[in-house]
Each structure stands twice: as C-alpha cells, then as structure tokens.
Amino acid sequence: MSMSAPRGTVDILPKDSKKWQFVEKGIKEICNNYNYEEIRTPLFEHTEVFQRGVGDSTDIVQKEMYTFEDRGGRSLTLRPEGTAAVSRAFVENKLYGDPNQPVKLYYFAQMFRYERPQKGRMRQLNQFGVEVLGSADPAVDAEVIDLAMTVYKNLGLKSLRLVINSLGDKESRTNHRNALVEHFTPHKEELCEDCRTRLTQNPLRVLDCKKDREHPAMKTAPSILDYLNEESKNYFEKVKTFLTAMGIEYIVDPNLVRGLDYYNHTAFEIMSDAEGFGAITTLAGGGRYNGLIEELGGPSTPGIGFGMGLERLLMALEAENVEIPIDHELDCYLVAVGEKTEETAVKIVHELRAKGIQVDKDYQNRKMKGQFKAADRLQAKYVLILGEDELERQVVNVKSMQTGEQVEVPITTLVEEMQGKLQGGKES
Template identity: 55%
Template sequence: MINIPRGTQDILPEDTKQWRYIENKLDELMTLYNYQEIRTPIFESTELFARGVGDSTDVVQKEMYTFLDKGDRSITLRPEGTAAVVRSYIEHKMQGDPNQPVKLYYNGPMFRYERKQKGRYRQFTQFGVEAIGAENPSIDAEVLAMVMHIYQSFGLKHLKLVINSIGDADSRKEYNEALVKHFEPVIGDFCSDCQSRLHTNPMRILDCKVDKDKEAVKTAPRITEFLNAESTKYYDEVKQHLDNLNIRYEEDPNLVRGLDYYTHTAFELMIDNPNYDGAITTLCGGGRYNGLLELLGGPNNTGIGFALSIERLLLALEDEGIELDVEDDFDLFIVTMGHEADNYAVKLLNELRHNGVKADKDYLSRKVKGQMKQADRLQANYTIVIGDQELENNEIDIKDMATGNTEKINLDEVVAYFKKKE
C-alpha cells in the first residue's frame, strides 16, 4: 500500500464542506473591502524567494522544496504568497492601473519542509492579502480591521491583536547597529543561526525560537526607542485609527519583521484564551513592506499585507467548539422499485439537476428499506417512491422527511414542485 507523504493530509468529503464554507466566506468579505482575487503559479523561480523572502531566513535556508527542471532551471514550490503576488504586480505593470492602491488576495497551497505538528503541514493552505501602491496609516488600519473582521466573522472571540512599528529605513539602520553592539559580547551563547545573523540581520535574533528566553533578548534595545519623528507620527496615526474603530490591541516592542524591506507597521493576531492549551497561538501575521518591489526589480512602490493558515483557523474553531453553519441537506432522494422505475428515475434525475435540484437515487439495487436508510444518511429533505403502479397512474407521494407528511402529485410535475420551493 502506498501511503500519503509525511506532513500532508487528505481533506475528505466530510471536511471539504467546511473548507468550502470558509473559502466562500473569505471571498464574500474580500468583496466588502474591494479586494480582487489573484492566482499565481504553485512553482516559481527559486531566485524569487531567495530575494523576496530572504537568503538568511529559515524558509529559504532549510524549508523550501527546490529542484532543477528539465531545462536545468532552479524551481521552488512556493513557500508563501507575498513574493509571487509582488512578482505578478511588477510583471503585469499593475502600478499603471488607474485604480490605486491595487488590492489583491490569494488562497492556495504552500509548501515548506518542516517538522509535522498539530496545525502545521508541509503542504498547507494560505490565504493572504496585499494592498500595494499606498503608504497611508488608514490603509494599515484597514488591513488590521480586516484581520479582526475575518476571525470574528467565524465566531472566534478570544483574540489578541499585537502591533509594533519597526520604523523607516533610517530608524532600522540605527536600531540594527544598537542590536549588534548589544548582542556582540554574548553572541557565543546563542545558537548558530543567531550567530550567523548578528551582522547580516540582527533583528531576527529577537524572534529566534531557540534563544527567546535568554536574558540578552529580554534586555535588548527596543525599536521604539529608535523611531524618528516621521516613523513615530506614522505609528501614532495607525493607533489612532484603531482607537477610533474600537479595535483593542497590545503593543510589543519585540515584535519585528527581520527582512530589510519591512517598515513601519508589524502585527500578529493571537489566540487569547486562558483555557487554550494548543501548540500554536499565532493565527496570522503581517506588516508593511516599503522596499520589496524595488528588490524584485519593480517600481518604488509600497505595500502592506498579511497571511493566515486555513488549517490553523480550523484548529482554532475546533478548540473553541465553534461549528460552522455548513449546509448539509439534500433536496430529494428517489426510491425505485423495478427496472422500468429505475430507467424513469435516471431521466427524472437529469431533469431535476438541470433545474437546480439536489437529487440522487439508489445504484446498488437495494430493497425499499435500504434505499430509505440511504435517504436518511444523505439527510434528504424529501423522498419519492416510484414503482410500476406510480408509472401507470402518473402519481407519486412526496414525503417530507422531517415531518413524515406526504403529498400526492402527478409524476410529471415533480420538477415544477421543487422549482416552486426555490
């Protein structure tokens, strides 16, 4: 027997309805915010992620699925969505679109080679948003409000929005110099990743999972101490918008985005439930990027975005005991008795389906009792029984499965009967 690859999952029919519900809900919410869907390839040039995600990141160094294609080109299964969306924005010259900023969202599979654990897979589904072409505190606030709106729309209540500013390029430069000076005397006590990042990307030491509890991390300088007047003003305006929207948030000066192109607003949405004992507490994260487009050969435009895992959203709903309002009913099940009745049912089913009626019949030659049990399993709202007598009299009884009541109608009026119920 061939088993599923490690770190992947089959989403079975009983679960796909929940996935469809979530995806449809997200599509509806994006329409409210005037964001348009974009779909990019599942694989891209490796260089895109090396430059767009960062050579020094764990994603690029340890987690990407990379291979040479038949043309000897290095190809990578996408590990995240932002780089591909920005690549598409540049390639299709979306900066020339009269509707600015360009508001995009995506939803699809991503791939990272990492240790499997609850809520984390090597193939996972990521939903994300990118608003490109405007540097304005109000759109930062819009994206933060959208994050809250998404999770609240599914009934989640125990949420904590954590925000920070990592300033502009000048603020970051000064801050990085202070971090190098702070960590240099003790860097020998840190993991090899942190040691290699000291002079290339010192901010990433702050979010290292291995060394996060070290005293030097706790006493490290805070980015907010290095914000210049312009960065402080931007951050204050974002917070003012959130206050005006009655969106609660916490500030965490150690919340950073380690890549050079990130600036100003950084944020994470976390589970804030004292009874929660899950391994994953961060639901989604994002931030403003003011240098990514130029880094990928595009215009000097700015953007902000976030990404969330559908798997983590489902896990949070499960832990909160929230059941989605998934439609699971079925309009009609046709019970047949005899060969002629079965032939008639084939034609009737085709006509019903072409008129928008969810209908099915038996295909295993079960007795009437077995067919009725199948109707129950499908949660059919109605059943009809067709046999020789019904065909001869052109009459059938429609049974309401919830009440047990029956109604007699002409057999050739079944389609019209259900169309009236729409």
C-alpha cells in the same frame, strides 16, 4: 512502497470539507465588502523569486523550501509563502499601471515548507492572505489589520489578541540594527548557531529566536521604538489612532519583528488566547514591506499584507467551541423500483438538478428497503418514489421524511411542486 500520505500532509475528507467551504465563503464575502479582488499564482515559481522576495537569510529560504530542477536545468521552488509570488505577478503583469490604485488583492493558496510537522503546522499548508500594493497611507495598514480581525470575529472567535509594532523607516532600522549588533556582540558565543549568523546578516531576527528567547541579553536588547525618527513615530501614531477609531484593541510589543530587510513601519500578529489552543498561539502575521517590488524588478511601490493559516483558524474555532453551521441534509432522494423506471428516473433527477434542487438516487441496484435506508443516511428531506405502477400513471409519490405525509404528484409538475415545498410552501 508507502501508500500513506507523505509526512506533514493530510487528506481533507468530505465530512470536513464543508467546514472549509463555509470558512472560505465567509472570507470571500468579507474581501468583497472591502473591495479586494482575488489573484491566483502558480504553485511553483523560479527559485530566485523567493530568494529575493523572502530573503536569503531567512529560515524559509535556507531550510524549508522544496526546490528542484526541471528538465531544462531551471531551479524551481514550490511556493512557501504568498507575498513574493503575488509581488512577482504584480510586476510581470504591470498592475502598477492599473488606473485603480492601490491594487487590493487576496488569495487562497497551498504553501509548502519543509519543517517539523506539529498540530496546526504542516508541510503542506493552506493560507489565506491579502496584499495591498501602491499606497503608503497608514490608513491602509489599519484597514488590512481590520480585515484580518473581521474575518476572525465574523466567524465567531472571541479570544483574540492583536499585537503591533513599528519597525520604522530605513534610517530608523539602520540605527536600531547598529545598536543590536553592539548589544549582542559581547554575547555572540552564548547564542545559538542561527543567531550568530543572524547577527551578521540580519540582527533584527535575533529578537525573534525561539531558542534564545530566555537569554538575559534578550530582555535588555535595544527597542526599535527608541530609534524611531519623527516621521516613523508619526506614522505609527496614525496607525494606532485609526485602529482606536475602529474600536480595535491592540498591544504594542517592541520585540515583534518581521525579519526581512525591506519590512518597515507596521508589523502585526494576531494570536488566540483560547484555552487548549496550544503552545503556538499565532493565527496570522503581516506587515508593511516597502521595497519588495523594486527588489523584484518593478518601480518603487509600497506594500502591506498578511498571511493567515486556515488550519490554525479551524483549530481556533474548535478550541472556542464555535459551531460551524453546516447543512448535511439532502433535498430529495429518488427511490426507483423496477427496470422499466430507470430511464424516467434518470430524466427526473436531471430535470430537478437543472432547477437547482439537490437530489440523488440509487446506483447500487438496491431493493426499495435499501434505498430508503440510503435516503435516511443522506438525511433526505423528501423521498420521491417511482415504481412501475407510478410510471404507468405518470405520477411520483412524494414523501416528507419529517412528517411522514405522502402525496402523488404528476411527473409533468414535479419540478414546480418540489421547488414550492423546498422554498417553504405548505405540503399539499
């Protein structure tokens, strides 16, 4: 029996979880400023949601999903990505009927993908994502990109590179698809097995192949930008204009693709150029997916969104030596000496906590010296000392661990006294 964590998973221990909490809190504040609301979907869905919502020809569906049958014989899959699940919830709960349109959503969710674990890419990963459903305005595309860039910049990242592309509308995509098939067919036998299949099912994804990226045919492949019709060109120009208006720098990369058939118009990725970040530089990726809601049984509804790996975000912060401001100090530690003090100690701790004061006490029956050591380890700002003598006089000795000053405070006014001290009041 193996008692270690499964391959591709990690434990986030208390010493690190405060970093996660800080990052998540900052992201939620940004989403609130942009008027995005949180959605939470189930950890698993009916497998068809991802087969239809992600696409049968994708690596996620073909190779990476954790799929199982329940006792009723239904095929279920642990969530490998967020867009399909959010889109299913949008359709099922008829959010397209909400008077406030477009519907602007964000989520924090764990995803599960059976792939080779490596630094920053795990089989169980944590993702932040947003989805905007119900608007085909290119200004929404720019807003979604702006939100993602704001997350990174507000957290302190500087070595960022935004890459954008247009996949065009359905007509543009069809013309480009035909050109790709014609271009790569003579080289079909030289391509990897996956690309030979992609050439038939979804030729756009050949451009995104990691194995064949150095093949000469890749360098001469037809560019989607040469096949954009006027409507698609105008749409892309508007997105670029809005980004420039917001002061967001970008690079246009014609080879940046989103491989699903319903992806169209804007596609983007955000990379880290920080030294030592690693070979896989992508931090976030997203795009417009008009057509997905219809695929899942809903009405014609345009959409755009992105997914951002939180593990990779924390890696980027570390690579750029961004210090996450974590407060490791404890407000108070109560040192209780003698059996008679226990009941009063428990009552004092309860009352302090009820007023929002962070406090702890000894639960190991340590001597006074051991309790003071525990207070030191927890970096307590104040130590509250309650012995049998103090109990008899109904006072507590309050010691500042910074100055060493110690004063007696009546138990009846202790909460108010500590509130004043912790809010910056002068020590009495």
